[in-house]
Amino acid sequence: MPERGDHDIGTINSILDEALICHVGFVTEDGYPVVIPTIHARNGNTLYLHGSPASRMLRSLKGGAEVCVTVTIVDGLVLARSVFHHSMNYRSVVVFGRPREVNDQEEKLRALEAVTEHVAHGRWTDARRPNESELKGTTVLAVDLDEASAKMRSGPPGDDDEDYELPVWAGIVPVATTYGAPVDDPRLRRGIEPPGYATDYQR
Amino acid sequence: MPERGDHDIGTINSILDEALICHVGFVTEDGYPVVIPTIHARNGNTLYLHGSPASRMLRSLKGGAEVCVTVTIVDGLVLARSVFHHSMNYRSVVVFGRPREVNDQEEKLRALEAVTEHVAHGRWTDARRPNESELKGTTVLAVDLDEASAKMRSGPPGDDDEDYELPVWAGIVPVATTYGAPVDDPRLRRGIEPPGYATDYQR
Numbered sequence: 001m002p003e004r005g006d007h008d009i010g011t012i013n014s015i016l017d018e019a020l021i022c023h024v025g026f027v028t029e030d031g032y033p034v035v036i037p038t039i040h041a042r043n044g045n046t047l048y049l050h051g052s053p054a055s056r057m058l059r060s061l062k063g064g065a066e067v068c069v070t071v072t073i074v075d076g077l078v079l080a081r082s083v084f085h086h087s088m089n090y091r092s093v094v095v096f097g098r099p100r101e102v103n104d105q106e107e108k109l110r111a112l113e114a115v116t117e118h119v120a121h122g123r124w125t126d127a128r129r130p131n132e133s134e135l136k137g138t139t140v141l142a143v144d145l146d147e148a149s150a151k152m153r154s155g156p157p158g159d160d161d162e163d164y165e166l167p168v169w170a171g172i173v174p175v176a177t178t179y180g181a182p183v184d185d186p187r188l189r190r191g192i193e194p195p196g197y198a199t200d201y202q203r
Numbered sequence: 204m205p206e207r208g209d210h211d212i213g214t215i216n217s218i219l220d221e222a223l224i225c226h227v228g229f230v231t232e233d234g235y236p237v238v239i240p241t242i243h244a245r246n247g248n249t250l251y252l253h254g255s256p257a258s259r260m261l262r263s264l265k266g267g268a269e270v271c272v273t274v275t276i277v278d279g280l281v282l283a284r285s286v287f288h289h290s291m292n293y294r295s296v297v298v299f300g301r302p303r304e305v306n307d308q309e310e311k312l313r314a315l316e317a318v319t320e321h322v323a324h325g326r327w328t329d330a331r332r333p334n335e336s337e338l339k340g341t342t343v344l345a346v347d348l349d350e351a352s353a354k355m356r357s358g359p360p361g362d363d364d365e366d367y368e369l370p371v372w373a374g375i376v377p378v379a380t381t382y383g384a385p386v387d388d389p390r391l392r393r394g395i396e397p398p399g400y401a402t403d404y405q406r
Binding site for chain 2 (some may be wrong): 023026030033046051076080081082084088094096119134156168186193198201
C-alpha cells in the first residue's frame with residue numbers, strides 16, 4: 001500500500017517546514033470542535049503558534065486545552081480507473097499536544113523570528129522588529145513535537161486487477177503551490193526593490 | 204480593516220468549490236481534538252465527506268458527534284514593513300454541524316459523483332462507477348451548510364503610519380495552486396490519451 005504512517009523526525013520536520021500554514025483544532029468549553037487556519041513555525045522540537053490575545057483560539061489554548069495541529073501538502077490528484085480507487089498524493093503531519101504560553105521575552109522574540117522566517121527566509125533581518133507593546137499584543141504558544149506523526153501517499157493509482165483492461169485514462173495530475181512575482185505595496189517608497197526572497201520565493 | 208467575516212452564501216459556496224481539500228475537526232470520546240485532511244464536495248446546501256468505514260474520523264462522526272470543517276485557500280504572503288503587521292491574503296470557510304450518515308443508495312451515489320466531480324470535472328463520466336460492494340465499503344456523511352461562514356483578507360499590507368518611511372520593501376507575494384502536465388499510470392493501456400480535464404486542469 002502506498003499510504004502509510006511515518007514517524008521519522010526528519011520527515012516530520014521537513015513537512016512542517018515546507019507547509020506554509022497549518023490547521024489548528026481545539027475543543028471549546030462547551031465541547032465543540034473548532035478548526036482554524038494559521039501560520040506555524042518550528043524551532044527544533046517545538047512548534048510555535050501566535051496571534052492576537054483576543055483570538056478565541058489562543059484564549060482557549062493558553063488555558064491548557066489540548067490541541068491538534070495538522071499540516072497538509074497536496075502533491076497530486078490520483079485518477080484511478082475506478083471511482084473507488086481515486087485518491088490524493090500528499091504529505092501530512094498531525095501534532096497532538098498541550099500548548100504552553102511563551103512568556104519569556106527572549107523565547108517570544110525567537111518564536112516570532114521563527115514564524116517570520118518560516119514565511120519568508122530573510123525577512124526578520126529586513127523588517128522592523130516587534131517593539132514592547134507589539135510583543136505584549138501578541139500571544140505565542142509552544143507545542144512540543146513529541147506527539148507528532150506523518151502520513152503520506154505517493155505513486156500511481158492502485159486499481160483492481162480486472163480494471164486495468166478498461167479503456168479509461170489513469171495517472172497523476174501533479175499539484176504544486178507556486179509563488180508569483182512580488183507586487184509592490186502602492187505606498188512603497190520610490191527606489192526600493194523587492195528582496196531576493198520575494199522575487200525568487202522558495203520553501 | 205481588510206480582514207472580515209462574510210456570510211454571503213455565494214462566497215461561501217465558491218470557496219468550498221475551489222478548495223481541493225478540507226480539514227475536518229472532531230472531538231474523540233475522551234475529549235481530544237483531532238484534525239484530519241480529506242476531500243469534500245458540495246451539492247446545493249450540503250457538504251459531503253466520505254471514506255472507509257474503518258476510519259476513526261467517520262466512525263466518530265457517524266455516531267452524531269459535532270464536526271467543524273474548514274477550508275482555506277492562500278492567495279498571498281503579506282510582507283509589511285513591520286514584523287507585527289505581516290499577514291496572509293486568504294479565503295476560508297468554517298462549517299459547523301452534526302453530520303448524518305447517508306444510507307440512501309441514490310443519495311450516496313450522487314454524493315460520490317459530487318466528490319469525483321469536485322476532484323476532476325468530467326471524471327464521473329469516464330471512470331468505472333462504484334459497484335455494490337464498493338458502495339457498502341464507503342461511508343458517506345452529509346453536513347448541512349446552514350452554519351457556514353467565510354473569512355478573508357485581500358489587498359496590500361497595512362503598516363503603522365510612521366513605518367511607511369522605513370527603507371523596507373513591502374508588498375504581496377502571490378500564492379497559487381498549480382496543476383502540472385498529467386503523468387500516465389505506468390500500467391496505462393497503449394493508445395489512451397489523458398482527458399482534457401487532466402491536461403487543462405482547472406478549478
